[in-house]
Amino acid sequence: MSDLWWPGDHRAGVLLTDQALLDAMVAVEQAWLDVLAEAGLAAGTQLPAVAPDALDPAAIESTGNPVPTLVAHLREASGETWVHRGLTSQDVLDTALVVCLRDAVARVRGDLDRAVRRLAGLAREHAATPMVARTLTQHAVPTTFGLKAATWLTGLLDARHDLDHLDRVGWPVQLGGAAGTLSAVVELDLDPRQARDDLAARLDLAPAAPWHTTRRPLTRVADALVSVTDAAGRLAADVATLSRPEIAELSEGHGGGSSTMPHKANPVLSVQVRRAALAAPGLAATLHLAAATQVDERADGAWHAEWATLRDLGRRTVVAAAQTTDLVEQLQVHPDAMAATLATADDAVHAEQHAVHEVLGRDPSAETDHHDYLGAATDLVRTAVARAEERP
Amino acid sequence: MSDLWWPGDHRAGVLLTDQALLDAMVAVEQAWLDVLAEAGLAAGTQLPAVAPDALDPAAIESTGNPVPTLVAHLREASGETWVHRGLTSQDVLDTALVVCLRDAVARVRGDLDRAVRRLAGLAREHAATPMVARTLTQHAVPTTFGLKAATWLTGLLDARHDLDHLDRVGWPVQLGGAAGTLSAVVELDLDPRQARDDLAARLDLAPAAPWHTTRRPLTRVADALVSVTDAAGRLAADVATLSRPEIAELSEGHGGGSSTMPHKANPVLSVQVRRAALAAPGLAATLHLAAATQVDERADGAWHAEWATLRDLGRRTVVAAAQTTDLVEQLQVHPDAMAATLATADDAVHAEQHAVHEVLGRDPSAETDHHDYLGAATDLVRTAVARAEERP
Amino acid sequence: MSDLWWPGDHRAGVLLTDQALLDAMVAVEQAWLDVLAEAGLAAGTQLPAVAPDALDPAAIESTGNPVPTLVAHLREASGETWVHRGLTSQDVLDTALVVCLRDAVARVRGDLDRAVRRLAGLAREHAATPMVARTLTQHAVPTTFGLKAATWLTGLLDARHDLDHLDRVGWPVQLGGAAGTLSAVVELDLDPRQARDDLAARLDLAPAAPWHTTRRPLTRVADALVSVTDAAGRLAADVATLSRPEIAELSEGHGGGSSTMPHKANPVLSVQVRRAALAAPGLAATLHLAAATQVDERADGAWHAEWATLRDLGRRTVVAAAQTTDLVEQLQVHPDAMAATLATADDAVHAEQHAVHEVLGRDPSAETDHHDYLGAATDLVRTAVARAEERP
């Protein structure tokens, strides 16, 4: 599996691929068939795995979504006519999307956890490593690299909070039938609430009222994923900036080479993370737009716009999280360079301190006592690290 | 106050205007001055209110943000040189933004609460009002208008959950000083943590570590606001569709006239709500992008891109929420038209039922017993209404 | 080739795939090698075709773009060390992107041409088919289906104008060397202008100054592609609306079925076209953003964000154009239904006419002469059709 157009895409492996979607859809059909079997309607048939090339793309296009073609295939392959009875295409596709997204989010979270650990370590380790703070590109006052790492950490913790929130809210099963009334389910004499709970339990999802046209369950995932790429992008922007040769306070562990300049060490992970951070907000906006243009009991295009957009947003976030983790784990910190910059910037970085002393009417000669002027940096690092450790 | 370019803008009143921002910034400076006064540094000076035209726009542009010009004005007007000592521009502007956004969100929530009540009422009232469900524009199975109202309600409840989540997370004060280290605060011999808590308390905000370059507090607000316009847009799309004269199952209470066709009753509230739903996702995406391109200890453009974007997103959401509330409060429901459509659609809407009976091997003559075929609609309405009532 | 997440994707075939990009990159390297051979530097080596799985994705990721890995592969496979000498990765990748985009645009144009012909035919054929015009969802005055078709046609003609403009501006080769100075080309004693013209000619591209960081050549393509999906989406919105069963003035030739409701005829082409129209603007915005955040002589992420975004925008536009063509070629027009709606809407659609007569002080009994009230509809159809035929 390779994607020349998005280097690093292979890191996402099978997540949110055609095969993953197909596996998830078959799992949903199987779980539902098991519900029907338990109700004495269907036999206990095992559905076969399906490969993407078993389904005719023209057939899929002719119904606008892959479920009818899959159902026909499954019925024929298994000889089980009860496959899909009571469900609608959107039940299967939405539930499968949720399963695929949950897997992707789990992967992202695993990577965030590693990155969080490393950043907490960096923050602690460099709590007393002074460097210059920069605002609007210019030298401001002193800070520490520990505090910078703590700031990155806070971004990732905020993103992790959002991912955790997805679990707290729950990954919802979709079961509404043709138009969200569970009509066929009831017609089959199933108890709709129990059938739904049973289906959810078999897929380890949360029961939920049908959400065919209320799409916050998906935009919530999108918002959380973008909060990951936002935090990763913010971190990568610092690494890219501070690994400029004129600054050289940071460098990526393994710089990427060039096709013509052999010794060049490009911050390739930062570059690729920044790429994702630029592209993700537009994808999330498309998902909100799809949510905002839902209509009737199934939308005429807005639903269809979600699938590939979620896939792209999901895979790219997985890749960005993995690259961010590598980036922080391999990051080279150069305290000497930081100290050298700070020494050069001496006048600039003490301007504020002088101004404070002036307003206090203090003796400027006393300022030598305040040569580091680091404010509450150490305490702020401690707070961020403590927050990183809060999680069980 | 009028905005010809966004009819209905006057509904947002002073929220997120120049004056509101200025009032909030003065309130922040006052609260901080009070902190300094309590520490024995400043006198208990009261700062004057400031009107936008008191500040020179060219001066504001020359520093890139309005705070330095405001501070100069306040110092001169009050004679108090302690104004702003220890703060940085971003502390004042970000905190003021949070205050302004909180006010806007409170307004939105008030409107949502009214809309929720009305939709819960509609859902209950029409729990047994049959209508045809439509999927991909075509007639599907029967549903009830009560369930449709319950679906809209669920969208608004999801959005209200997001707004409530903002309160649970807290509206954070910003206090970091020049570069997020609270350097000047410490230099003034204030306890940074206590100063921050004190400032937050005076503004009724939550204490928070400096978030100068970790912008989830703002993108979280943006995501919640878009979840409101998404839910409102989804509802308005149904109203616009179902008030088409060929369908006529719903109509706005007061249709808007036309400049040339006197008797026309346009669904003007739906139209204006839809407008907001189309424009909001792009604004939220810009805020995520700003979050993703933060760099250093204060970003060189990404910070500045946030202000007007938040203002526009905020005001438009306030207007959309108010219009949505009017829309649902004045909505005319036409059960007769719904029944007539359903009668016309008879064959289509029972196709699924026939298919189920076929697979069950049932006698088709028994189908007359199932003429409404409404599945679990009533139960789904009950669940949504119960959720609306959960809130204290 | 199938994409379950974007039904209809197979229509784009090999366009903008991994293989297409690879073929184009090899073609660029070959053309350049031929330039070098003609200059007496390289031998006349023929480079082999390369399959995507010949390149290690981890290697590609380690340099952030696929060119260095491809170059290493080509040098080894061909034994020709002159491969790529004088070029930079961006020269190869950007030029290959242009080649791939040109192919995709050519395909889109071919489909637009067919759709234009069909719409011109529909406009002519139905120039006197009256129907009601609708504004803000409500009945306004009479119009003709011919004029509606002419309006769709105008949208496609505007889009075709944009695609043609791309040809007029030219599809630019990229040749700048390591940092846009053509340093290595000059060092190889080649005449840089002649080398560039020669490379361009071999690839049938336009010579151009290096545009490594001035990306209007790409955003111009993006804008043109979005103008296609905009026009297609606008047309599809009408078809989806007018094929609602309550209106039934249009229908798709082959409606798509449902997984549970066998006789349902969904407007599946319209739905899929609308999907593309919702997703495309966000992709084009990402490309503008990438253009806007270029920096230095090669950007640190903004370049990388372009590739997959262009691929997705390109393929989806190809699919949408093909589906739009099928849609209009198979479109069923129902003049009887149009006439019936118009009859029902009689009062409404003549309100304007009455108002005009009132202001003119005319005798209302004279109005029977104006029963169709079609204004300049016929002339407007003629103008649009003439524009469609203008093109050689």
Add this chain to the structure above:
Amino acid sequence: MSDLWWPGDHRAGVLLTDQALLDAMVAVEQAWLDVLAEAGLAAGTQLPAVAPDALDPAAIESTGNPVPTLVAHLREASGETWVHRGLTSQDVLDTALVVCLRDAVARVRGDLDRAVRRLAGLAREHAATPMVARTLTQHAVPTTFGLKAATWLTGLLDARHDLDHLDRVGWPVQLGGAAGTLSAVVELDLDPRQARDDLAARLDLAPAAPWHTTRRPLTRVADALVSVTDAAGRLAADVATLSRPEIAELSEGHGGGSSTMPHKANPVLSVQVRRAALAAPGLAATLHLAAATQVDERADGAWHAEWATLRDLGRRTVVAAAQTTDLVEQLQVHPDAMAATLATADDAVHAEQHAVHEVLGRDPSAETDHHDYLGAATDLVRTAVARAEERP
């Protein structure tokens, strides 16, 4: 006029304000009244100027657009009942939008012309000022500041090409009547084509078929405006980067101060230009989306979403163009710093040259002849400058 949320907004003056829109709408009504007067229908009444606060915002909201309220006001104020007869709201508002946009574009073009002149001057002046080129943040090969200026220049020239293209295509009048058929115009016994041409001529606009729902005329403007902010943002990114104190190869003429650090010189113009470049793509995307979701003969929300979006995009581009012009006119270039960086980077920047020599089998000692290694930089500067001068 001030906008605290978007510093520099005052630069756009009255362009695209409420007053400008109102003036333009009155001008359209006046021009149309003159057409009616010439046809002997109306008297030669002069309409009064109208101030925004003369119109009731609630009345405007009740019809969803400002035209009906304006028309009522004009009829009452002038006593002329012929005001607006034959027009529809969209005719007036769209035409007024075009007038306002044309004025804004003219202002942008004036600023671009100044910036182009200055950049052509800088490119010429510094054609032999060596500096290091940077790719992916790292030192690559040598270049000249003249070539960097020429690159910025190319970006602005591409944008100017787009603005000029708007003139070539023409600024279209909107005249379609209630639903694009010119029904009332014909009913008034006017020749519709002549009436349209006459109206267009009076407003110095281009005649055009009604484009009520084919919105390329507006998205074309949006795309051109974004191409301006893209080019400006790309330039500003370089200035912000190269004015970092560790690099210091460029600086803004007048740096902006800080509220706490008196001696700081922030690149405030670059920062504000970058802000616009981040925000503009999302606004243009909203306009494309509005174009893509047009439906019927007047859209139910998509039209309404355009107005404020165009206003915001227009004003921000005006401000960005003005700031960019100041930025380049005041830009300080530091050739000594450039030379110093280049000296430090010596090994890195000659790596490519060594590699070329190696492949050529040249004697490395001959390399001293190639110490500047500037490739075709001078020629590329000349080409860009010539293009700047092409325009009459």
